[in-house]
Amino acid sequence: MTFTVIQWATGGVGRGAIQAVRRHPDLELVGCWVHSADKNGRDAGEIAGEQPIGVAATTSVDELLAMDADCVVYAPLLPDEQVVTALLRSGKNVVTPVGWIFPDPARTAGIDAACRDGNATLHGSGIHPGGITERFPLMVSALSSAVTHVRAEEFSDIRTYDAPDVIRHLMGFGGSPRQALAGPIAGALGKGFKASARMVVHELGLGSAATIHTRQEVAVAAAPIDSPIGTIEPGQVAARRLRWEARIGDRPVVTAAVNWLMGEQDLEPAWTFGPGGQRFEIEITGDPSVLVSFTGLHSESVAAGLSHNPGVVATANHCVNAIPYVCRASPGIKTYLDLPLIAGRAARWRAKETR
Ligand SMILES: NC(=O)c1ccc[n+]([C@@H]2O[C@H](COP(=O)([O-])OP(=O)(O)OC[C@H]3O[C@@H](n4cnc5c(N)ncnc54)[C@H](OP(=O)(O)O)[C@@H]3O)[C@@H](O)[C@H]2O)c1
Structure with a gap:
C-alpha cells in the first residue's frame, strides 16, 4: 500500500x-x-x-x-x-x-x-526532543528494574546546523547573554523537552507529583567565531547549556539536557564536549544502570554538516x-x-x- x-x-x-x-x-x-x-x-x-x-x-x-x-x-x-x-x-x-x-x-x-x-x-x-529524550530511554529502561533516574543529553557543535533562523531566533545565539536568557528558547523549545520528561516520569511511574525545573547557562565568544549566522563577536552568546530536570521533592528523576557549542575554541567559560566528543547520551540509573552513547548523528566536519547534517536528516x-x-x-x-x-x-x- x-x-x-x-x-x-x-x-x-x-x-x-x-x-x-x-x-x-x-x-x-x-x-x-x-x-x-x-x-x-x-x-x-x-x-x-x-x-x-x-x-x-x-x-x-x-x-x-x-x-x-x-x-x-x-x-x-x-x-x-x-x-x-x-x-x-x-x-x-x-x-x-x-x-x-x-x-x-x-x-x-x-x-x-x-x-x-x-x-x-x-x-x-x-x-531531541522526540527520540533521544523519551522514545529511546523508555526502550532502554526495559533492561533495568528499580529505575531511579533517567538522563538524556546532547553534545552538539552548532556550527554544523544550517538553520540561521532557528539558531538566532529560537536558540538565541549571537545576541547578548541577557537577551539569550530572556529569549524564547526555554519556553518554545523547553515545551518539548518538558513534555518528554513528563512522558518518561509517567510511563516509568517515577512519581505523580514531579515538578520540572529549567536551568540555563551561556558562554560568550572570547574572540570572533565563524558560524552559520555570521561572525559571533566577542561578548556575544556562542554556547548554551540548558537542563530540564523533573524532580520529586528535591530528588531529580529525569534530566533532559543540551550542550550547544559553536565549536570548542574561544569560549568564555572554556566549555568543551569532554573526551566523548559530540554525541547523544542516555543513562538509566537502576539495576543494572545502563549508559548508551549515540554517535554518527553528528558530522565529521563543519562543512560536511552544513551540506548534510546527520542529526537533521x-x-x-x-x-x-x-x-x-x-x-x-x-x-x-x-x-x-x-x-x-x-x-x-x-x-x-x-x-x-x-x-
Ligand atoms: N524535535 C527535534 O528534534 C527537531 C530537530 C530539528 C529541528 N526541529 C524543528 O523543526 C523546525 C524546522 O527546523 P529546520 O532545521 O528545518 O529549520 P530551517 O532549516 O531554518 O527551516 C525553517 C523552515 O521554516 C520556514 N519558515 C520561515 N519562516 C516561517 C514562518 N514565519 N512561518 C512558517 N514557516 C516559516 C522556512 O521556509 P523557507 O525555506 O521557505 O524560507 C523553512 O522551510 C524548527 O521548528 C526546529 O526547531 C526539531
Whole structure:
C-alpha cells in the first residue's frame, strides 16, 4: 500500500523529509508547502537538492488543504496550531518535529476535535526532543528494574546546523547573554523537552507529583567565531547549556539536557564536549544502570554538516518512517506510547531484491 504525503516547509528538516519520502518504498510525495515566495512553483525534488519529482511547491495553504493526501510532514520554523487543526480537519494525518510529543490532554480540545472530525491522527516526533529524550530511554529502561533516574543529553557543535533562523531566533545565539536568557528558547523549545520528561516520569511511574525545573547557562565568544549566522563577536552568546530536570521533592528523576557549542575554541567559560566528543547520551540509573552513547548523528566536519547534517536528516527520517504507522492508527493524538515500534526501511534496491 502506498501512502501519499505532503511536505510542509522545506528547511533542513523538510528537505531531508522529501529525500526520505522518495526513498521509502511505501510513500509518495504529492504536495509541498513553502514559506518563501521565491520557492513557489519550484519542483520539490529540486528544492531538496535532487532530481525533479513532478511536484510543484506552493505557498497556498488552501490549495493543499483541498488536496487529497494521507499524511503531512509538518516542519515549519514555528508551529501554527490553526494550520495543524485545519490539516487534521481536512482528513490528513500529521507527523511533526515541532510539538505534540506528550501533550497535556487538558490543552488539546481543539486538536482532539479536529482529529475526530477529520478521522485523522497527529504524532509528535524528532530527535531531541522526540527520540533521544523519551522514545529511546523508555526502550532502554526495559533492561533495568528499580529505575531511579533517567538522563538524556546532547553534545552538539552548532556550527554544523544550517538553520540561521532557528539558531538566532529560537536558540538565541549571537545576541547578548541577557537577551539569550530572556529569549524564547526555554519556553518554545523547553515545551518539548518538558513534555518528554513528563512522558518518561509517567510511563516509568517515577512519581505523580514531579515538578520540572529549567536551568540555563551561556558562554560568550572570547574572540570572533565563524558560524552559520555570521561572525559571533566577542561578548556575544556562542554556547548554551540548558537542563530540564523533573524532580520529586528535591530528588531529580529525569534530566533532559543540551550542550550547544559553536565549536570548542574561544569560549568564555572554556566549555568543551569532554573526551566523548559530540554525541547523544542516555543513562538509566537502576539495576543494572545502563549508559548508551549515540554517535554518527553528528558530522565529521563543519562543512560536511552544513551540506548534510546527520542529526537533521535523522529528525526527518524519524518523522517519515512514522508515517505508515500513523496512517494506520486510530484518530487522535498518538505518542510513542500508543504506536507500535517504528522502524526504518531497507534501501529500495534491497527491498526489490528480496521480494
Ligand atoms: N524535535 C527535534 O528534534 C527537531 C530537530 C530539528 C529541528 N526541529 C524543528 O523543526 C523546525 C524546522 O527546523 P529546520 O532545521 O528545518 O529549520 P530551517 O532549516 O531554518 O527551516 C525553517 C523552515 O521554516 C520556514 N519558515 C520561515 N519562516 C516561517 C514562518 N514565519 N512561518 C512558517 N514557516 C516559516 C522556512 O521556509 P523557507 O525555506 O521557505 O524560507 C523553512 O522551510 C524548527 O521548528 C526546529 O526547531 C526539531
